[in-house]
Amino acid sequence: MGNIDFNDSTFEDLFKSYFQDLMRFVCSYVNDEEVAKDIVHDVFFALLRNKKRLDVSYSMKSYLFTLARNYALNYLKHLRVVAMNEREVSDLxxxxxxxxxxxxxxxxxxxxxxxxxxxxxxxxxxKCFVEGRKYKDVADEMEISVNSLKTHISRGLKFLRNELREDVVLLMFTLK
Known part of the structure; x- marks a missing residue:
């Protein structure tokens, strides 16, 4: 396994030689020329970034096309995840x-x-359920006994339970 000796002209030659073919190849996956162009640019950027670790026993053309295919497939996978998340958010x-x-x-x-x-x-x-105040405090404020207050509560809740049978659960959560 050896390293490729990269210089600016080598990279430029590779870019000129393969850019258009890679564009068509990636576009066949993603069906969007602008996205394909971005992916191919990413491929060449990855090539530059990893130039010291490249294995020269493989052809550069194969390497570039494999990398381009992987980037295109990752892009498509990303689109599926985004679409699925959008559907979930929409449903929610x-x-x-x-x-x-x-x-x-x-x-x-x-x-x-x-x-x-x-x-x-x-x-x-x-006062007792919506405001959450204590029975004793409400009774003192209204100048009635705590027992009278409890009677008002009992009668009021009984009426509401009878009138709102199907909504009793809501009633219990609302009046906390």
Whole structure:
């Protein structure tokens, strides 16, 4: 295994000799002339970068075409990965949009049913569950006993459970 003695004229001769053929060859894989040109430039850059490690027992033409094929196949593999990721992201966004729509519908129903509650029950539920305040603090603020507060909560939740049977899970998560 020996090294190729590269100088500027040798590299330039290789470039002139093989560039067009490599372009056509790579273009047959990627079907895009600009991409093919970029790949062939990358091939020649790799050649320069690895010139000290080249094995002269192989033909330079074979080496360049093998390298070009590998670069083209890597490019195509990259395109497949990108396309697959784009589809996954698109599917996730679509599903998230649908889930958000269902969530908003349920939240609107919950708000409608909350509006139907007597004022004290609604106020107690909002302060205890939505604002997350302690029963004792809410009872003191509203000037009622903790037991009265618990009765308001019990009646309010019973009404909401009956009215929103299919949305009970949402109710439990929303009113935390």
């Amino acid at each position: 966004l679509e599903n998230a949009g649908e889930e958000l729509g269902v969530y908003e519908e349920r939240l609107n129903r919950l708000n409608e049913k909350l509006a139907e509650l007597p004022e004290k029950q609604r106020e107690v539920l909002m």
